[in-house]
Amino acid sequence: MSVFLAVVFLLTLLFLLRVMWRQNRALGELRNAVRSSQPFLQRDRAADYLPGWPALTGTVNQLITENTELRHQRTDQLTQLEATLGNLREAVLIVDESNYIHLANRALREIFPGARDLVNLRLELIVRSVPFLDYVRATRAGQPLPRQEFEIIDRQNTHWIEASGAPIPSPDGKSQWALFVIHDMTNQRKLERVRRDFVANASHELRTPLSIIKGYIETLVDGHQTMSLEDRDKFLKTIQRHSERLKAIIDDLLILSRLESATPGLTFAPVDLPALLQGIADDYRRRPNGADHVIVATAPETLGLVQADAEKLTQVFGNLLDNALKYTPKGARLELGGSVTGENEVELFVGDNGPGIPAADLLHIFERFYRVDKGRSRETGGTGLGLSIVKHIVQMHGGRVWAESEEGRGLAIRMRLPRAQRN
Numbered sequence: 001m002s003v004f005l006a007v008v009f010l011l012t013l014l015f016l017l018r019v020m021w022r023q024n025r026a027l028g029e030l031r032n033a034v035r036s037s038q039p040f041l042q043r044d045r046a047a048d049y050l051p052g053w054p055a056l057t058g059t060v061n062q063l064i065t066e067n068t069e070l071r072h073q074r075t076d077q078l079t080q081l082e083a084t085l086g087n088l089r090e091a092v093l094i095v096d097e098s099n100y101i102h103l104a105n106r107a108l109r110e111i112f113p114g115a116r117d118l119v120n121l122r123l124e125l126i127v128r129s130v131p132f133l134d135y136v137r138a139t140r141a142g143q144p145l146p147r148q149e150f151e152i153i154d155r156q157n158t159h160w161i162e163a164s165g166a167p168i169p170s171p172d173g174k175s176q177w178a179l180f181v182i183h184d185m186t187n188q189r190k191l192e193r194v195r196r197d198f199v200a201n202a203s204h205e206l207r208t209p210l211s212i213i214k215g216y217i218e219t220l221v222d223g224h225q226t227m228s229l230e231d232r233d234k235f236l237k238t239i240q241r242h243s244e245r246l247k248a249i250i251d252d253l254l255i256l257s258r259l260e261s262a263t264p265g266l267t268f269a270p271v272d273l274p275a276l277l278q279g280i281a282d283d284y285r286r287r288p289n290g291a292d293h294v295i296v297a298t299a300p301e302t303l304g305l306v307q308a309d310a311e312k313l314t315q316v317f318g319n320l321l322d323n324a325l326k327y328t329p330k331g332a333r334l335e336l337g338g339s340v341t342g343e344n345e346v347e348l349f350v351g352d353n354g355p356g357i358p359a360a361d362l363l364h365i366f367e368r369f370y371r372v373d374k375g376r377s378r379e380t381g382g383t384g385l386g387l388s389i390v391k392h393i394v395q396m397h398g399g400r401v402w403a404e405s406e407e408g409r410g411l412a413i414r415m416r417l418p419r420a421q422r423n
């Protein structure tokens with residue numbers, strides 16, 4: 001009897017252990033279902049013996065289904081938004097309550113090219129600007145804020161952006177997000193800076209000869225009766241020299257502003273390069289200061305024709321030869337010429353064996369008013385604009401220009417021009 005009871009007890013214990021093991025397994029499956037948002041499919045009915053188990057699994061499955069639907073809805077909404085805003089010219093940004101980026105359209109990605117995909121990154125990683133992050137926080141909190149401009153340092157680059165924003169509910173409606181429309185103001189700000197610097201430089205350049213002229217005229221007005229003829233002559237000649245400089249600066253400024261205007265007035269026609277270069281060389285040899293130098297033209301017939309504005313191209317060589325005459329000593333050798341460097345390209349140059357230019361200045365000499373030796377340039381009537389005019393004209397012909405020099409061994413200004421026919 002006792003053996004029978006022991007067997008029954010053992011069998012019951014085994015049965016209970018098996019039920020507990022299967023229930024544990026069902027609980028594990030339920031946990032996994034919740035984690036992976038997959039509906040719970042009970043493989044083993046043994047768990048049904050748990051009190052309230054069928055009701056619990058039913059509720060969990062319903063929650064999982066609702067949650068999945070909401071997630072799909074949310075992704076659908078973001079995908080729809082992305083599709084609508086993706087190609088807008090304005091940059092659009094959506095951030096959630098923790099500053100995670102949920103939408104960054106193409107225009108926004110172009111403003112921050114450093115980060116490949118902005119979505120799911122924290123805004124702080126992309127936009128390191130405390131004022132902008134404060135603006136985001138305040139917008140999300142619903143404060144009505146006007147459109148505002150921010151300076152943003154991204155690695156070594158500075159961007160200027162103008163942002164306006166609005167709070168939006170998150171797709172599940174449980175938190176507050178924020179949407180921003182952003183304009184890239186970088187080019188505009190850089191242009192404004194260039195323009196400001198240019199106006200400041202131009203005013204300074206004009207003021208110097210003007211103050212000298214004014215000073216000398218005042219002295220003449222006050223003292224012309226008592227002044228020696230020799231002094232008067234010296235004063236008048238100084239006034240004449242500085243008014244010529246003033247005129248030269250204004251003339252060059254007008255040329256530059258015309259070149260930059262909507263109607264630069266260039267007339268393209270076939271130009272015979274060997275004839276043009278020989279003609280310029282002959283002209284310069286006949287000039288009084290040209291006679292002190294050796295002027296050589298190396299213009300093989302193969303150079304042929306380019307489609308160009310002959311007058312502007314002559315101005316390019318004129319500016320370069322004027323410089324070569326100004327900055328080299330008497331007896332120096334000046335050479336102008338060219339060669340065919342490609343099927344559709346020629347390389348032209350003006351070189352000299354004068355003092356040349358230090359390497360550090362080479363990249364800057366095409367900037368407006370940049371001079372390596374200010375005193376020498378002014379003394380020789382330079383305006384500091386000659387090479388920027390050259391660069392403008394070359395670029396308007398679809399070419400590029402650069403300088404090569406070894407200090408003490410001369411300077412060569414080279415340019416490549418396309419030979420292709422223009423319509």
Ligand code: ADP
Pocket residue numbers: 323324325327328352354355356357365370371372373377378381382383384385386387388411
């Ligand atoms: P500038 O009117 O002063 O000559 P440019 O724009 O023509 O202005 O030239 C810029 C500067 O480049 C000059 O001030 C001068 O310092 C330097 N430069 C130009 N050409 C030569 C040259 N052939 N040899 C040495 N320096 C030159």
